[in-house]
Amino acid sequence: MNTIILRTIAPIITSLMVLFSIFVLLRGHNEPGGGFIGGLIAVSALAIYGIAFGVNAVRRAIRFHPLAIAGAGLLLATVSGLVSVIAGVPFMTGLWVYPSLFGVEVPLATVMSFDVGVYLVVVGAITSIALALEERDVD
Incomplete structure (x- = not known):
């Protein structure tokens, strides 16, 4: 799906979703949310961006290899x-x-740093899987 409407609105939606994912991450200790749910929202934002612009655009946007992000979160x-x-x-x-x-x-x-670690693990691992599936589907 490579429509002009999706390519126009995807960066805005992605930015808002990443901002919301950070909000959910930060409020997660005292209220519903946290690292796992925030990470899933961030991955969904990257998926929308990937649908609009492709795998290479997502890789450029996140700057690090997704498994490196997951490894840093696990550490x-x-x-x-x-x-x-x-x-x-x-x-x-x-x-x-x-x-x-x-x-x-x-x-x-330390609870907050643990939540940030979980957030990074979820973003890195699921983004890595999604990008691998999308690259395989293109070929």
């Missing part, structure tokens, strides 16, 4: 769990720190 999620072991509490126990940024106390948690 981040694992490190988030290991931080609690280093602190002497059970694996995957949430830990918070409260650094001050410009006079404002900002709560940071």
Whole structure:
């Protein structure tokens, strides 16, 4: 499907969907959402972009190989769990720190870094599968 309407609207839809996926990721600890659902929304945005412009355009847009993104997410999620072991509490126990940024106390948690890791794993793995299927279908 390579219509002028889809090619015109796809970048706007993709941008809004990626922004919404980040919103869902960030609110996921206290309300419905999180890394998995946010990642699925981001992959859907990349799929729409891929339908409009092709696989090569998606690869240029994400800049890194999708499996590298998934690997970085897996590393981040694992490190988030290991931080609690280093602190002497059970694996995957949430830990918070409260650094001050410009006079404002900002709560940071290992739970959030784990969610970001899951987000990256989902985006990387499913994008890799989708791109591989689309490349195979074109040939």
